[in-house]
Amino acid sequence: MEVMPKWAEVILVPLISLLLAAILSALVIMAIGEDPIAAVQLMVTGALGSTYGWGYTLYYATNFLFTGLAVSVAFHAGLFNIGGEGQAMLGGLGVALMCLLIPWPHWTLALIGASAGAALFGAAWAAIPAYLQAKRGSHIVITTIMFNFIAAALLNYLLVNVMRPQGSMDPASARFPEAVHLPTLHDLLAPIGISFSKAAPANVTFLIAVLACVLVWFLLWRTWLGYEIRSYGKSEPAAKYAGISPTAITMIAMLISGGLAGMMAINNVMGEAERLVLNAVEGAGFIGIAVALMGRSHPFGVFLAAVLFGFLYQGGAELALWTNIPRELIVVIQALVILFTGALDNMVRMPLERLFLMTRRGSG
Amino acid sequence: MDFLTLIQLLDSTVRLATPLLLACLAGLFSERAGIFDIGLEGKMLAAAFFSAAIAALTGSVWLGLLAGIAASMGFSLLHGLASITFRGNQLISGVAINFLAAGLTVLIAQDWFSQGGRTPSLMGGARFEPITLPFAENLGTVPFLGPIYAELISGHSILVYIAFLTVPLTWWILFRTRFGLRLRAVGENPAAVDTAGVSVVGLRYAAVMICGMLCGIAGAYLSTALQAGFVKDMSAGRGFIALAALIFAKWRPWHALYATLLFGLFGALETRPDVIQAIFGIKVQGALLGALPYVMTVIILAGFVGKAVPPRAGGEPYVKER
Numbered sequence: 001m002e003v004m005p006k007w008a009e010v011i012l013v014p015l016i017s018l019l020l021a022a023i024l025s026a027l028v029i030m031a032i033g034e035d036p037i038a039a040v041q042l043m044v045t046g047a048l049g050s051t052y053g054w055g056y057t058l059y060y061a062t063n064f065l066f067t068g069l070a071v072s073v074a075f076h077a078g079l080f081n082i083g084g085e086g087q088a089m090l091g092g093l094g095v096a097l098m099c100l101l102i103p104w105p106h107w108t109l110a111l112i113g114a115s116a117g118a119a120l121f122g123a124a125w126a127a128i129p130a131y132l133q134a135k136r137g138s139h140i141v142i143t144t145i146m147f148n149f150i151a152a153a154l155l156n157y158l159l160v161n162v163m164r165p166q167g168s169m170d171p172a173s174a175r176f177p178e179a180v181h182l183p184t185l186h187d188l189l190a191p192i193g194i195s196f197s198k199a200a201p202a203n204v205t206f207l208i209a210v211l212a213c214v215l216v217w218f219l220l221w222r223t224w225l226g227y228e229i230r231s232y233g234k235s236e237p238a239a240k241y242a243g244i245s246p247t248a249i250t251m252i253a254m255l256i257s258g259g260l261a262g263m264m265a266i267n268n269v270m271g272e273a274e275r276l277v278l279n280a281v282e283g284a285g286f287i288g289i290a291v292a293l294m295g296r297s298h299p300f301g302v303f304l305a306a307v308l309f310g311f312l313y314q315g316g317a318e319l320a321l322w323t324n325i326p327r328e329l330i331v332v333i334q335a336l337v338i339l340f341t342g343a344l345d346n347m348v349r350m351p352l353e354r355l356f357l358m359t360r361r362g363s364g
Numbered sequence: 365m366d367f368l369t370l371i372q373l374l375d376s377t378v379r380l381a382t383p384l385l386l387a388c389l390a391g392l393f394s395e396r397a398g399i400f401d402i403g404l405e406g407k408m409l410a411a412a413f414f415s416a417a418i419a420a421l422t423g424s425v426w427l428g429l430l431a432g433i434a435a436s437m438g439f440s441l442l443h444g445l446a447s448i449t450f451r452g453n454q455l456i457s458g459v460a461i462n463f464l465a466a467g468l469t470v471l472i473a474q475d476w477f478s479q480g481g482r483t484p485s486l487m488g489g490a491r492f493e494p495i496t497l498p499f500a501e502n503l504g505t506v507p508f509l510g511p512i513y514a515e516l517i518s519g520h521s522i523l524v525y526i527a528f529l530t531v532p533l534t535w536w537i538l539f540r541t542r543f544g545l546r547l548r549a550v551g552e553n554p555a556a557v558d559t560a561g562v563s564v565v566g567l568r569y570a571a572v573m574i575c576g577m578l579c580g581i582a583g584a585y586l587s588t589a590l591q592a593g594f595v596k597d598m599s600a601g602r603g604f605i606a607l608a609a610l611i612f613a614k615w616r617p618w619h620a621l622y623a624t625l626l627f628g629l630f631g632a633l634e635t636r637p638d639v640i641q642a643i644f645g646i647k648v649q650g651a652l653l654g655a656l657p658y659v660m661t662v663i664i665l666a667g668f669v670g671k672a673v674p675p676r677a678g679g680e681p682y683v684k685e686r
Contacts (some may be wrong), residue, residue, distance in 0.1 A: 028468075032475040065547065080455055128662075138665035139674070141455050142611065145604055146658040146665075153655030196633065289459060326474050326481060331467030335460050343446035343457035350450070 003353045014294060014301075014341060021336035028332055034325055042322060043198050043315025050176050053314060055185060055200020060284075060311030062202070062267045065209035067288025068306050070261035071217050072297035076220060077253035078233035083129060083144030084261040085285025086151030087122040091262025092269040093155065094121030096163070096276035099176040114270050115208070115263060122262015123255040125151060130254030134247040140254075148285070159278055176339040182271045203271040209306075212260065213299040219256075220299075233263040261285060289335050293342040309334070371515045373632050373639060378520065379590060380383025380626025382527045383408065383582040387606035388613070388620045389534050390578035396538065396615060397571030398551035398677040399447055402458035403439065405603025406465030411436040411583025413469035416483040416594035417476060419490040425588050428490065432587075433580030439465065445574040448568050451681030462603075470596050483587070483594040492521035492589035525582060530578070534617040547571055551675035554682040559615055564682050582606075584615075608661035614672045627657045 004012075026036035047053045067084045074081035074214035081087075104110035129143035156171070184203045186196045214324040220226035230250040232239040242247060268280055287309055294308075295301025316330035340348070389405045394401040397516055411432035419428030439461050446457035470481035479563075497518035504514035539542035546567055550557045554564045587594045609627055613619035633640055634653050640646075664672050 028471065032471060080453075082459065132662070132666050136666045138662075141402070143609070143665060144661055146608065146662050149604065150655045150657045150662075153651045153658075156651040157649050160651070176451075234370070272600060286459070286463070289456075293456070324474070324576055326470055328467040328470040328481070329472075331463050332471060333461035333467075338456060338463065339442075339446070339460035343452040343454075344450055344459055346450040346452055347446075 004356050008352065008356065009067075010296065013345070013348055013352065014296060016352070017340040017345070018294070018337070020348070021333065021340045024336050025329070025333045029325065029329070032325065034323060039319055039323065043186070043213065043311070046318025046322075047311045047314035050197065051195070052197035052200050053318075055197045055202040056314040056317070057307070057310040058185070058202040058206050059200065059267070059272065059310070060313040062206045062209045062271075063264050063284040064215065064287050064291045064306035064309045065303065066260050066264035066267070067285050067304040068291030068295060069212055069288075069299065071288045071292035072257075072295065072299070072302055073216060073220070073229070073260065074253055074257040075297045076226075076233045077217045077229045077249055078236070079133070079250065079253060079257075080141050081126065081144055081254065081257045081261075082141055082283070082289065083126060083147050083258070084288045085281055085283065086144070086148035087125045087258040087261035088264045088281045088285050089151045089155050090125040091118035091122040091265035092276050092280050093158070094118045094262060095265040095269045096173050099180045099270060100174060103177070104179050107180055107182055108198055110203070111182065111266065112206075114180070114266050118262040118265040119259035123259040123263075125262070126258025127251070130251050130258075132248040133254075152279075155276075156278060159276065162277045163276065171278045176274045178272065179259045180270065181274065182266075184268075184271075201272040203267070205267040205271045208263075208266070210303070212263065213303050216260075217299040225252065261288070282329055287334060290337045291339075294337055368511065368515075368637060369537075371511055373629075373636060375516050376518075376632040376635070377625060377628040378516070378524060379628075380631040381624045382520075382524045383585050383590065383602055383607045384609055384624040384627055384635050385621060386523075386530065386578050386582035386585065387603055388609045388624050389530055390575040390582065391607055391610045392534065392538075392570045392573035392613075392615060392617060392620060393547070393578070395610065395678055396551045396675055397547050397568050398554060398675055398680065398682075399443070399568055399572055399575075400454040400458065400679045401443065401572075401575060402455055402569040402607060403443055403461035403603075404575075404606055405463075405599050405601065406458075406462035407439045407576060407579035407679070408583040408586065408603050409462075409469055409597070409599040410439055410465040411580040412587040412598055413473060413483070413594045414424070414586035415580075416486060416587035417473070419486055419588055420477075420484050420593070423488070423490050425492055426492050428588055429581070430585045432584035433577055434526040436580030436583060437576035440572045440579075444569050447681065448565055450681065454679055454681075466597060469594070473594065473596075481615045486588060486592045490588070491592055492523055492585070494519045494521055495525075505593065521585070521669075523585040523589050526566040526581065531621045534620075538617065543570075548675075551677055554677050555685075557685060558682070564684075568682075572657075578601075602660055605657050610659050611661050611672050611674075612657075612664055615675065629655050630654070 029036040029039050048056045067088060070084050071081055095114045098114045098117035102113060127148060129140050129147055132138040132143055133140040157172040164171060165174045182203045186198045188204060189196045220230060228244045228249055232244055236246060264284060269276055273280060291302055291305040291309055295305040312330050312333060316327050319325045320327040387408055391401050391404050415428035415432030416433035418431035419425045443457050443461055446452040447454040458596055473481045473483060500514045500518035538548060546562055547555060550567045558564050586598055605627055609620060609623035612623040630653055638641050
């Protein structure tokens with residue numbers, strides 16, 4: 001039953017949800033005695049007013065693109081993957097092993113190797129919950145939550161006991177060799193005459209993330225497999241009747257999802273830190289949930305949402321630096337976005353649907 | 365390992381199990397009524413902050429406890445609104461509540477106290493002090509049973525005793541009252557309850573609010589009894605361990621007690637690597653021990669050791685047929 005025209009479904013509903021989240025965020029800022037308009041201005045100049053700001057915004061956006069796509073692909077198969085955080089941690093392990101164990105001659109080859117390692121480790125971490133969901137009926141939300149904690153414990157153990165170089169006190173791996181250094185946007189744009197901040201961490205991974213968006217779109221809407229994933233997510237009995245194997249689709253969708261979440265590590269571990277540190281993911285796996293919900297699980301929507309969250313992240317850091325507003329404001333905004341675009345979706349949708357029905361009756 | 369070390373270990377097991385037990389029973393009420401709740405963590409955190417903040421401002425821990433319960437129930441109301449009234453996704457609502465609590469507590473703490481997202485340390489009447497049970501001092505000299513009574517059973521805060529009494533109470537409510545029968549029915553087959561003329565929405569809201577109350581006590585215990593004041597993210601994943609314990613206990617009150625005591629013991633062992641080494645003769649990493657509840661829950665969920673079957677209507681919004 002199509003009650004609303006498509007444009008209302010795709011644009012109006014998310015926009016109203018976002019507006020509600022923004023209004024509440026502004027009220028929160030006012031409640032702690034700060035000026036919301038000044039805060040937004042500070043965020044805009046801090047995150048978008050310079051190539052340095054843009055460099056950070058796009059760096060964060062790259063992380064959220066991967067985790068947002070990861071959650072989206074799982075959503076299309078009717079699965080809720082909360083395990084992006086753990087899968088990205090394991091992806092980091094894959095990247096670190098690839099960069100440390102293999103003497104790469106050039107960064108391009110290293111990037112291919114590290115991407116494969118990241119995707120493989122991320123997918124492997126998603127494979128166990130996927131298998132348990134498909135074969136034993138264990139709820140994937142619970143198992144992926146558990147796997148986030150197990151991943152954190154595992155990484156903690158490995159970094160402290162196994163990967164930490166001799167004589168070092170930090171729980172972190174050795175520094176990656178110079179040859180695997182990824183070019184930043186500064187390095188990429190300088191030859192064509194555009195000057196970009198040298199200090200910002202945005203790097204070539206951003207382009208890979210954009211490519212991933214296109215590939216995910218192609219996979220979901222232009223291939224047989226994507227069709228099967230989406231039909232399984234819409235209706236399991238119908239998909240079964242059409243001869244689609246639930247086990248295969250659950251496994252494949254989760255492997256792709258985990259692989260995408262793992263790929264995030266080429267940005268934060270290889271592109272930025274250049275070594276594996278504790279808690280390298282910094283909650284990006286969870287922001288993927290907000291990004292996917294806001295982007296309606298469509299790669300283009302995910303792209304817009306990821307850039308918006310990149311802006312919020314960098315802007316939030318600027319706010320924490322210059323005002324009394326702590327960084328946790330971003331966590332509140334993120335929560336409100338998840339709440340309004342996800343859980344309270346019907347609160348926005350139901351009155352809108354009634355409104356459209358009324359106008360239709362009026363004209364017809 | 366001598367007897368006294370064992371008593372000390374069990375004593376800290378009880379202290380660490382208490383918040384898990386309260387949160388686990390909270391989840392039990394909610395999930396038995398068919399409302400999944402992965403927001404236990406957030407509700408505990410909100411309660412921990414508000415009870416510590418109000419206790420610090422008023423000097424009364426009891427007012428703090430009430431504030432904590434109120435905050436937690438406020439989040440429960442939000443969860444109910446999203447998942448019962450607007451029939452939204454219960455899991456997504458839980459995720460949102462966790463983040464909302466994590467962000468708001470630090471934001472408000474910074475605004476009220478300007479101490480980097482923490483509350484001032486609580487002292488005197490602003491904290492739940494240990495209670496010495498009658499005759500504990502006199503009986504302490506009795507061999508074997510004396511130390512157990514004096515060290516292990518006596519000397520906890522009132523909330524610990526409340527938590528342990530909640531177990532039989534929960535069992536009684538769920539399995540011996542009409543309300544409990546209906547509550548369980550609404551988690552298995554809401555349509556049948558509706559046909560019988562009982563309000564599905566009302567029952568589910570009741571369950572969600574009870575869940576909020578128990579999470580509130582759990583959070584208050586964290587900041588006013590276990591520790592003296594609120595610090596950022598102090599629930600530290602306990603809400604998820606409680607969720608794990610709930611699955612481990614297969615949604616049954618007495619088993620929830622055993623599961624949380626077991627997970628509490630893991631927590632106690634984590635701080636005593638010397639004891640582990642003395643018993644097993646090997647050095648076990650604390651980090652890996654901390655992951656044990658999660659690993660065990662995955663094994664249980666996989667059905668290798670007796671399958672955990674959740675309430676049948678769990679996670680499904682109820683739509684009345686018209």
